[in-house]
Amino acid sequence: MYVCVCHAVTSRDISREISQGATTYRELRENLCVGTCCGKCCKDVKAQLREETAGAFSLPGLLQPA
Numbered sequence: 001m002y003v004c005v006c007h008a009v010t011s012r013d014i015s016r017e018i019s020q021g022a023t024t025y026r027e028l029r030e031n032l033c034v035g036t037c038c039g040k041c042c043k044d045v046k047a048q049l050r051e052e053t054a055g056a057f058s059l060p061g062l063l064q065p066a
Contacts, residue, residue, distance in 0.1 A: 003044050006037035011048060018052045025049060 001011050009032050022028050025046050029035050035042040 003048065004032070004034040004037075004041040006041070007033045009034050009041070014045060014048050015052060018049065022049075023053060 003009055003011050003014060013032060014028060014034070017028055017031055022031060025035075025042075028045055028049065034045045
């Protein structure tokens with residue numbers, strides 16, 4: 001599904017960048033140009049980034065935010 005219509009970026013493109021190490025919106029913006037034109041995709045890009053990196057920085061046995 002297209003997330004950024006202006007630059008023809010799909011959710012798969014975003015997932016691929018995240019799997020290759022992107023951890024911030026800035027990295028996605030620099031690598032894929034998302035959010036650099038009309039800005040309508042920013043919210044969805046950030047949401048996908050949060051969802052896909054939610055457990056990436058947690059360590060077993062530590063308290064997690066509610």
